[in-house]
Amino acid sequence: MTDGAIVTERLTRRFGPLLAVDNIDLQVAAGQFFGFLGPNGAGKSTTIKMLTGLLAPTSGRVQLLGLDFSSKSVEVKRQIGVVPEGMGLFERLTGSEYLNFVGRMYGLDRATTRQRSEELLEFMQLADRPKSVIADYSHGMQKKLALAAAVIHGPRILFLDEPFEGVDALAAGALKALLGRMTERGVTIFLTSHVLEIVERLCSHVAIIHKGRLVAQGSLDELRAGIAGEEGRQTTLEEIFLSIVGQGESGRPQMEELSWLV
Amino acid sequence: MAGVAGKLGVAGQIRLVAELRWRILRNHLRRKNSRWDLIGLIWAAVFFSVIVIGLSFAFCWGAYISLSTGHFEWLVLLFWSILLFWQVFPMFVASFGATFEFRTLLRFPLSLTAFYLVGLAYGLADFAAISSVLWLFAITVGIGFAKFALLPSVVVIVALFILMNTTIERLLGSWLERLLARRRTRELMLGLFVLLSISLQFIGPRIAGYARGSHSSLLSFLPYLSPFPPSIAGSAIASAAHGNAIAFLSGAAGLLAYTGFFSALLWYRFAAQYRGEELSEAAAPARVALRAASSTNSSRDALNLLSPQVAAVLRKEFRYLARNGFVLVSLLMPPILVLLFTSQFGGQHPSVTHRGISPDMFFPGMMGYLILMLMTPAYNCFAYEGRGIQTYFTAPLRFRDVLLGKNLMHAAVLTLEIVLSLTMLALRIGLPSTPVLVATLMAVIFAVAGQFAIADWVSLSFPRKLEFGSMRGQRSSGVSIWVAFGVQLLLAGICSLILFVGRWTNNPWLPAEVFTGLAAASIAGYFATLDALTNVAEKKKEILIETLSR
Numbered sequence: 065m066t067d068g069a070i071v072t073e074r075l076t077r078r079f080g081p082l083l084a085v086d087n088i089d090l091q092v093a094a095g096q097f098f099g100f101l102g103p104n105g106a107g108k109s110t111t112i113k114m115l116t117g118l119l120a121p122t123s124g125r126v127q128l129l130g131l132d133f134s135s136k137s138v139e140v141k142r143q144i145g146v147v148p149e150g151m152g153l154f155e156r157l158t159g160s161e162y163l164n165f166v167g168r169m170y171g172l173d174r175a176t177t178r179q180r181s182e183e184l185l186e187f188m189q190l191a192d193r194p195k196s197v198i199a200d201y202s203h204g205m206q207k208k209l210a211l212a213a214a215v216i217h218g219p220r221i222l223f224l225d226e227p228f229e230g231v232d233a234l235a236a237g238a239l240k241a242l243l244g245r246m247t248e249r250g251v252t253i254f255l256t257s258h259v260l261e262i263v264e265r266l267c268s269h270v271a272i273i274h275k276g277r278l279v280a281q282g283s284l285d286e287l288r289a290g291i292a293g294e295e296g297r298q299t300t301l302e303e304i305f306l307s308i309v310g311q312g313e314s315g316r317p318q319m320e321e322l323s324w325l326v
Numbered sequence: 327m328a329g330v331a332g333k334l335g336v337a338g339q340i341r342l343v344a345e346l347r348w349r350i351l352r353n354h355l356r357r358k359n360s361r362w363d364l365i366g367l368i369w370a371a372v373f374f375s376v377i378v379i380g381l382s383f384a385f386c387w388g389a390y391i392s393l394s395t396g397h398f399e400w401l402v403l404l405f406w407s408i409l410l411f412w413q414v415f416p417m418f419v420a421s422f423g424a425t426f427e428f429r430t431l432l433r434f435p436l437s438l439t440a441f442y443l444v445g446l447a448y449g450l451a452d453f454a455a456i457s458s459v460l461w462l463f464a465i466t467v468g469i470g471f472a473k474f475a476l477l478p479s480v481v482v483i484v485a486l487f488i489l490m491n492t493t494i495e496r497l498l499g500s501w502l503e504r505l506l507a508r509r510r511t512r513e514l515m516l517g518l519f520v521l522l523s524i525s526l527q528f529i530g531p532r533i534a535g536y537a538r539g540s541h542s543s544l545l546s547f548l549p550y551l552s553p554f555p556p557s558i559a560g561s562a563i564a565s566a567a568h569g570n571a572i573a574f575l576s577g578a579a580g581l582l583a584y585t586g587f588f589s590a591l592l593w594y595r596f597a598a599q600y601r602g603e604e605l606s607e608a609a610a611p612a613r614v615a616l617r618a619a620s621s622t623n624s625s626r627d628a629l630n631l632l633s634p635q636v637a638a639v640l641r642k643e644f645r646y647l648a649r650n651g652f653v654l655v656s657l658l659m660p661p662i663l664v665l666l667f668t669s670q671f672g673g674q675h676p677s678v679t680h681r682g683i684s685p686d687m688f689f690p691g692m693m694g695y696l697i698l699m700l701m702t703p704a705y706n707c708f709a710y711e712g713r714g715i716q717t718y719f720t721a722p723l724r725f726r727d728v729l730l731g732k733n734l735m736h737a738a739v740l741t742l743e744i745v746l747s748l749t750m751l752a753l754r755i756g757l758p759s760t761p762v763l764v765a766t767l768m769a770v771i772f773a774v775a776g777q778f779a780i781a782d783w784v785s786l787s788f789p790r791k792l793e794f795g796s797m798r799g800q801r802s803s804g805v806s807i808w809v810a811f812g813v814q815l816l817l818a819g820i821c822s823l824i825l826f827v828g829r830w831t832n833n834p835w836l837p838a839e840v841f842t843g844l845a846a847a848s849i850a851g852y853f854a855t856l857d858a859l860t861n862v863a864e865k866k867k868e869i870l871i872e873t874l875s876r
Binding site: 139 | 635637638639641642645646650710711712713714715716717719720721723794864867868871
């Protein structure tokens with residue numbers, strides 16, 4: 065396997081007869097802001113779960129920061145942060161209690177954990193509800209808390225599954241700035257999102273998965289180079305995405321079929 | 327222009343909900359884990375069916391004798407026992423309820439009437455309700471054998487009694503859920519509950535003395551209960567047997583009035599839910615507090631002996647326990663019941679037995695009871711994790727730390743309860759002899775440590791999500807219920823055998839020595855299995871995450 069922050073080799077996952085992820089070879093260099101795209105059911109979440117230890121691959125290998133995940137899982141996990149699908153929060157703790165819990169789980173001492181918790185809650189604008197349990201947070205607040213928990217230990221790789229979904233514009237702006245600063249300092253960010261504008265604005269490199277197979281991978285400029293756009297105008301990520309994923313989609317539903325609605 | 331949904335009648339809506347329930351059950355059973363669950367449930371159903379059917383014969387015979395001999399007061403007692411079982415049992419054994427939260431149906435254009443009827447119907451899909459209905463049917467059959475002509479009157483009374491009980495049970499359940507959804511109310515209720523239990527201890531001996539004075543004290547108390555539904559039901563049947571149609575009709579009208587009254591209250595509750603009432607801690611708005619500056623002593627940790635991960639899990643478990651009203655009450659119940667048992671079976675003046683059971687007999691039995699009650703939740707120890715379970719698999723730890731943290735919390739609760747119970751025992755009937763005390767405590771360590779290893783494996787292999795702070799619709803997996811039952815039966819058998827051998831050989835210290843050895847082996851075995859359980863967790867993580875994040 066080659067060097068890189070995130071490297072996968074023939075990563076495959078089957079669910080019974082369904083081949084959810086099919087022989088994926090990913091290469092993400094350290095410090096990259098990497099966007100992982102694909103239509104619904106393409107295998108994005110399955111891939112991110114395998115990369116973060118939430119799901120065992122059927123075959124293939126995952127290497128993070130030069131360490132093999134299957135044999136060095138604890139060392140690997142110590143250096144990564146995750147906002148998983150569904151956020152993975154303990155909903156009956158308060159935000160502060162949850163951050164303290166996560167900090168201690170990552171081995172931080174109590175003083176550091178408490179200090180970082182307070183700073184993160186302040187930054188995420190969650191500090192004014194100290195007694196509310198997470199179950200009573202709005203979706204956006206829960207998302208911000210999940211993000212705070214993912215970075216409390218200062219990870220070297222950050223996996224974010226739809227991190228901006230439900231987050232208000234103000235907080236999203238601050239978060240984007242924070243994530244940008246983190247990549248400048250060498251943190252690798254692996255992000256999935258359906259909002260292609262966000263990915264285009266934040267990510268330097270992108271991979272596209274479709275029906276479990278990796279159909280494109282490279283920098284935005286490399287992907288643009290492969291697509292013929294209008295002369296004098298830069299091809300957007302949406303156009304690249306539709307061009308790659310839309311190929312051979314003749315079976316897409318036609319609007320006429322919904323005549324009872326439109 | 328798009329059309330809008332047409333109107334569907336109440337019957338159609340109920341039929342759709344029934345179909346939905348069937349489809350959910352069918353799809354659920356397709357999963358491998360669920361099939362094990364089903365097998366466990368079938369075993370449980372067979373076991374409890376034997377008890378319920380056996381009691382049905384007793385109710386049938388009781389009703390027959392009551393009618394044949396003219397002791398109608400016995401019939402009243404039968405109705406009272408059914409009402410108490412129907413209403414009280416679900417509070418203590420909430421695990422047998424339906425697992426479908428019918429309030430989720432509110433997103434659909436369901437009428438309030440359909441919502442009410444569906445909610446009411448769910449009240450019948452409950453172990454206590456099914457058993458009670460069966461016993462009421464047995465009473466009907468018993469009366470039919472004694473006096474066939476009474477059958478139509480009995481059917482009317484029994485039907486009203488069933489409707490009223492279903493309504494009360496749903497009403498109590500929904501009110502309790504609403505009340506206990508707030509932390510402050512939970513604390514208040516808990517305080518009242520403890521006070522009531524302690525008060526019972528003071529009046530217990532007086533009641534016991536009164537009971538010893540007259541064998542028919544229970545029956546002589548019945549006239550005071552005559553305005554209440556079970557007495558009305560029994561009296562109405564008695565009136566019908568005496569050919570007093572007016573008294574029978576007024577009895578039936580009384581039951582109808584009770585049913586109407588409770589139905590109105592239930593309608594009011596369900597209407598609030600129908601309007602979108604949300605039960606959560608947020609119901610009581612929290613005052614926004616100023617943030618306190620971080621304490622300079624913040625690095626001091628009372629759990630310094632433990633690794634940060636184990637300490638973090640332990641703290642989290644404590645917070646979850648403190649915030650889960652029903653679990654907290656269920657943990658407080660055993661010592662309180664021990665207190666009650668000491669007055670009933672122990673000491674110089676027991677209220678139930680003629681001679682008090684000696685502390686040497688009472689203490690091992692009491693510990694066995696405590697373990698039976700308190701160890702069962704350990705067999706589904708991830709029940710309340712929800713999506714948070716993912717944190718355990720993304721954090722840099724070995725899963726043994728999570729299990730250790732959870733088991734330590736459980737052991738701490740057990741220790742507290744044992745100390746409380748022992749103190750009560752010492753105050754009420756005295757301590758057991760030293761050999762029995764040591765033997766029993768060692769037996770407890772052996773049983774608890776041994777069970778933790780098995781319970782952890784069951785929790786990982788057959789997880790079942792439970793709703794936090796909810797008493798309705800909660801059930802552990804069928805497999806975990808049966809494994810818990812089987813293991814506890816086996817351990818009780820081993821412990822009894824060792825105690826018996828100690829008595830038989832007339833060597834009071836023999837059980838203590840054997841149990842000390844077993845306890846040491848059990849603790850060593852527990853720690854030896856933690857690594858194996860870590861591997862199990864790794865293999866089972868997909869099932870765990872999928873089941874608990876649902």
